[in-house]
Amino acid sequence: MLKPTVGPIIGHTTTNHARIFIRGELQKNLQVFAGLRYRASNTTQWSNALLIKLDESRDLSDVFILNDLQEDTEYEFQTGWFCPMSPVHTVDSVAELPLQWPRELYRLRTRCNKPLQARAYILGSCRYLRLTAGVPILPLLGDRIFTSINQLIEGAQPPISATVMSGDQIYADDLNLIAPDRSYKDILCKYRAAFSQPGIQRLMSGTSTYMILDDHEIEDNWPANADAADAADDELYRNAMAAYELYQVSHSPAYALTTNGQLDHASLEHYWYQFSEGDIEWFVTDTRTRRNLSGDEPRILDEAQEQALCNWLINSAARVKFVVTSVMFFPDRQLNGDDAWQGFAQQRLRLLETVRTHSIKNVVVVSGDVHGSLTSRLSHSEDADFEIHTVVSSPLCNSKLLPYAKASTFVLDQPLVRTAAGDYSHELTSEVISEDNFAHMVVEADHILINYHDRDGKQLQSIAIKLR
Template sequence: MSGLREPDLGPIVGHMTSTCCRIWIRGIAPEDHGADLAAAMRTVGLVVLVDAVGRPLDIDQQPLAGGPDARPFAYYFRLRREFDRTGTFMFGEETALGLEGLDNAEPIAGAALRVGPVGQPAGPLPLTPDTSYRVRVATLTLDDTTPDLERMSDAQLAQRLPNIAVMARLVTELDPERCEACFSTFAAPDDEPSSLAFLLGSCRYPGVLWKTKEADRIFAPMARQLIGSDATAALPRPRFTLLVGDQIYADKYSRFVPVDRAETFSDFQSRYHEAFDAPNLRRMLRHAPTYMILDDHEIEDNWHRDRLATKRGLFTTAISAYMSYQWSHGPRTFGRHLYYHFTSGGYPFFVCDTRTQRTYQRAGTVLDNHLLGRPSIDPLFDSQLEIVKRWLSRQQAEHGAVPKFVVSPTVFAPSPIDERLDPALDGRGALAPPDLARTNLAHRADSDSWSGFPATRKALLEHIVAGGIDNVIFLSGDVHCANIAQMRFDGLHRGERVALHLYDVTSSALYWPFPWADGDPNNFVHDSELPGQVDGFPLFDGRLTMHYRAYGFYQAENFCRLDVDRARARLRVRVFDRNGRLARVGDEAGRLSDYNSLKLSPW
C-alpha cells in the first residue's frame, strides 16, 4: 500500500444542493503510464472535512481527537480504472464504502451514529443549507491481484483499507493548493434568497507553444469573483460557474489537419490534463460548483451524429473521456444521458445536449434536421426535446414566472447573418413570408446553428407560446463573441398579443487568439426586421413571428456574470475581459454601458 498522495487532478466541486456536494478527483498509481493504467494496482479516494487550517474534524464538526475511538467526518470512495482512475463522492449523501457488507437492519436515522467499515460513519452526514465547508481529498494505492474480469466488492475493498482516523490525520501534511476544496451549500428550498449570481463562459482554446499560459489567464479573475477577493466583492458572491462547451479542443487546428488532433484515449486524456491542471483553472474549479456541458470540440469541429457511420471509434473514445472528466461530477439527472437539470436559489436550470443528438438526416433539406434528437413517436421513450418541453411546463405550472434558464451551447439567437430567413435572398420581395423549408436553403441546410434546425426551434417556441411560459433565458457559447438577444412575438395567438419575456445570453470565448477567423459582431443579425438582416421566424402557420434584437457584442476574451434581482424583476448581465476588468458594451439603445439590465415579468 502506498502512502497518501494529493490527487493527480482536482478536486473539482461539482453538483451542489442544500445538503450535499459532489467532489471529483483523479488518482494515479506508480506504475501508470499515461492512459496505460497498471492493472495490478487499485486507487482509492479519501475525502475529509477540515477546518480553516486543514485539520480534520469529527462527525460533530469539532477538532478530531486522538485515540482509537476518534470518529472523523471522512469517507473512502472508489476511483475506477474504467473511468481513467477518476471518481466522485457525494459529500452529505453517500454512505461508507463497504456498507453493504454490514447488517442494515438498524433504521437509517441512526446510521450516522454507527461505525462503518474501517471507522467510517456508517451513514451519510447531511450538510447544512447555505453553509461554507472545506474538505481535503487524497488518494492511496493498493496492490490488486484481482483479474480484470472479476469485480472486487466494496466490502472486500474496505477490508483492505487502514482505519480512516489514521489516514484523516495525514491530510494536514498535503499541499492545500492541490487537495483542498471550499464550497458553500445552496439555500434550503423553503428559504430561497431573492437574488442569485453566477458566472458563464465557454470555449477555452488551449493555445500553442509559449501561448499555452494565455489560455489559463482568464480563470484567475473568475476564481477571485467566486472567492470574493476582487473589486466585485461588494456584490453578492457568484454561487457557481457554467462552462457551456469546448472546455477542451480535441482538434487543436482543424479536423481536416492530422496534426495535434485527438484520436486515441491517450490524446483525449492529455487534453483534459492540460486544461484541468492549469493553475488558475484548477484553483477556480475547487472553490465553487462548476456545471459543464460539451460542445463540438470535445469530439471534433461541428460534430453531429451522422458521422457515426464512419467515426464511431472517435465518438466512443471522446465521450468516454468526457464522461470521466466532465459528466461524472454533474447531476446525472437522466441516467447516462448527457443533458441534466438542477436548481440553485430557487431558480431552475436545464442543461441541453445540443451536440451528440443532432442529426441532418437528408441532404438538401432542413425540415428533417433535429438538434435535440428526433421527436418522440413512442410515448414510453421521450426525446430530449419532449423532456425539455415538459420541464418548462412544469416550472411554469409550479413556480409561475420564476426565470427559467435553458443552457444551449449552440446559440438560439441571434443567427449568423448569412443564415438569416430573408426571402430577398431567394429573389422574392422583402415582405414575402419566409419559407422554413426553402428560404436561404444553401446556407441553412448544413448550418451548425439553430437556424439549420427549424423543426426543433419551431417546436420549442410554439410550446413556450402555447403554454404561456414566461421569463425563459437561454445561455449559450460557441460563437467567440458575447452578446444578448431579446426576442419578441409579432401577431396574435388565440386572438391575443403574446407578451412573454425571452432572451439568449451568450458568453464566448474564454480564450480564442484568432479574432480574424470568426466572432466578428458584424457577422450576426442585430435586428431581424431591418433590410439586409431580415430573420423573422414564423410560428403557427405564419400567424405569429418571432423577431429579435441583438446587442452587447464583445469579441475579445470574456466571461459573463449574471445577477438575478427578484425585487426589481431584472437580470443584470456584465461582461468581463480576460484580466477581470469590466467591459463596456452596447446597451439596447446602442450606448456604451457597464452592464445590461434585462426586463423580466415579476415573480
C-alpha cells in the same frame, strides 16, 4: 496522501448534497485509493474518511458523494490519493491506516432554498488550450482568464453559486491538421492538461461547476462532418464520449445515485440534465450528440429531450427558467449558421410556440460557441406579452486562427421567423464583444444583471434584463 493530479472539481451541489471529482496517478503498478474528509467550517470534528479505490478503466478518477449536509452552510474538505504498499488492501482495510492528509483546505457552500434571494453565476465557453505532444503551448494564455474569474469571486456579493460552462471546454481536434487527437489516450491527456492548469483548477475546486459539451469535445461541427460508414469516426466518437463522461458528466446531475447514496455508474441515460436553486431552475440541453440530420425534419434535440424540455417549461413553477444550449438559439448568423438552431427551424419554432401559447415568463437562453458575447431579446408582433432573452458568453480563450464574432456576423434586419400568427423579431440588447471574456450574471428579485469582463477582469459592459 498526495494532492489530486486533476481536481478537486466541485460538481452538482444541492441543499444537502455535493459531488466532488478527483484523479490520482498510477505508481509502480500499486493499487490507488482516494480519500476525502469534510466538516462544517469553524468546527473541529472531521467526518469519517470517505474512501474510493481508483481504477485505470476510469483514468484513476472518481467522484465522492457528500450526503446529509446542512442547507446554506459552508463546508471545508481535504482530499488526495495514495498507494499502500500491500497489494491486498481493500477500501475497508485502508480505512484502518493512519492517513496523512494534504494540508490544503477546500471549501464549498450548500444551496439555499429561499425564494427571491439574489444569486450569481459565472458563464463562459470555448476555452482553447493548444497542445503539442501532450504539452500545453503557452498555457498561461489558456488559463489567464480563470485567474481574473477567481479574483472576482473572492469579493463577489452575492457569492457565486456556480460556474456554467456551455461547451468546448477542450478542443480535442485542436486545429492540428498533422495529427488530430482521435485516440482515447490522447483525448484523456487533453482533459488532464486543460483541467489541471492552476487558474481553472482553483476555480473548480471552490465553486460548483456545471458543463455541457459542444462539437470540439469531439470534432469541429460534429456530426455533420462525420462519415457514418467510417469505422474511424465511430471510434473517435466512442473515445471522445468516454473521456467526456469521466471529466465533464461524472460530477453532474446526469448520473443518478444508488440506494446507499453513491454514484450509480450504470445509470447514465443521456447527457442533458436539470438543476435548481431556490426559485431558479436550469435545463442544460445536449444539442450535439442527439442530432438527427436525415429525413424531412432535422432535429437538434431528440424527441425525448424536446418533450422533457417542453414539459419543464410548461409545468415548472420557477420564477426564472434558464435553458442552456451550447449553440446559438438566436440571433441567426449571416453565414454557416446551420450548425446552430438556425438549421433546425421547425423544432425551434415549436419551442417558441410552447413559450408563447402557455404565456411562460422569464425564459432566458444561455449559450456560447460563436466566439463573441452578446445579449438579445425576442418578441412577437401580435403578442405583446411574449419575450425570450439570450445571454451568450464566448470565448474564454480564443485561438488566433479563429475569428471573433461581430455585429455584422448576425442577421438583425429581418424577423427570426414569420408565421401565420405573427412574426418573431429579435434585437440586440448589448454590444457584441469581440475578445476573450466571461459573464458574471446576478439574478435579483426584479431583474437580471449581466456584467461582461475581459480576460484581465476589466468590466466591458453591463446589461439589465427586467423580470416580469
